[in-house]
Amino acid sequence: MTTALITGATAGIGAAFARRLATDGHNLVLVARDTERLRRQATELHDLHGIEAEVLTADLAIEDGISSVEERLSDPRNAIDLLVNNAGFGNKGRFLDVSVADELMMLKVHCEAVLRLTSAAVPGMRDRGRGGVVNVASVAAFLPRGTYGASKAWVVQFTQGAARDLAGSGVRLMALCPGFVRTEFHERAGMGTDNIPGWMWLDADKLVAAALTDLARGKSLSIPDPRYKALMGAAKLAPRGLLGGITSKTGRKYGPQ
Template identity: 50%
Template sequence: MSTALVTGATAGIGREFAVQLAARGHDLVLVARDTARLDELADLLGSEHGIDVEVLTADLTDRAALTRVAERVASADDPVDVLVNNAGYSLKQRFLDNDVAAEEAVFDVLTRAVLVLSHTAGRAMRERGRGQIINVSSVASFIASGTYSASKSWVTVFSEGLASELTGTGVGVTALCPGFTHTEFHERADLDMTRMPEFMWLDAPRLVRDALADADKGKVVSVPGMQYKAIVGALRVLPRPLVRRQSRSAHRPSD
């Protein structure tokens, strides 16, 4: 039986990955900051699917905690076959209005953790000749709107480069680029999304099913939802000055 490790596993897209990977029969390593929520999810998925579920409490802004997660990913005795780098959050204010320490913490979760865990998993999986890395990025990676957008742009391009590096090794890499999704994400960031039309929202279970299907097919960039496929297609060909103008209001916090 294979093992999947999911960061940010207690809520939103990460929780849905845990649920669907458990349904596929994977043992799980669940990583997040909230031990109580981790234990609750572990008990639920373990009893429902008859799998082994390991809980690993870690704040990925803490380098020592990130090292512990990396060591688990690197284990040769109990290998991780699927890595889902999902942990992430956003800040409400614009870059220059935030304290730089807060910006550094988001940067560590969105980029440094992805780099460290992908490096560890990539080496271990390459050695075994099999494995899958799924890095949760965003449609925001194709626009220009603050540090969240910039960090997700890094995740998308990094994943493309790593996928190329691992071609022919038996290890797949997929960057998942969802748009607005019904989860706790925007509520936690205290963002007012009431003006966003319903047709722009994605359903987390469908999103994750599509992402896993794309990963199974070896797709490097997965964009769920026809509306976002169209948007990303347009963003790839529009002149960047126009993209920047259109991006000024994107992810703008409410007053």
């Protein structure tokens, strides 16, 4: 039986990955900051699907948190077959409205943690000749959206570059770029969503199903919805100045996750 490690596992896209992978019979290592919530989730998934669900409490905004997950990923006695780097957050406000400390924390979670956890997981996968990494980015990676969009653009470029370097090794890496998903993401950041049209919202479970299909097909980039594929195609043709004006009106606080 294979084992998947998921960061940001207790809510939103991370919880949807946990549900789907448990349904498919994978053992899980669930990573988040809230120990009690992790334990409840682990018990529920074990009872429903008969899988083993390990709890690992870690805050990826601090050194000890990243190090503890690195250690688990590199343990040769308890191999991880699939890593889902999902942990992330948004800052409410535009550039200079958000403190540099908060911006640096975002870069630590979105970039440093993704780099280090991927680097910890992949060597063992390569030695075994199989494995996968899903790094959750955002369609904001393709738009001028300040630090949030820039960090997600880094995730996309890093993942696709690493996927190319590991071609033929049996290890698949994929950047997942969702649009607006009905999760706790915006509420946690104190962000309003009243101006987001209903058709732009995605279901987390359907998104995860599409993402896992894309991973199995060997894609290094997944935009798992026809609506957002069309929007991103149009964005490539639109002038950067126009895109900047549009995204500044909605505000960085509405960055998709």
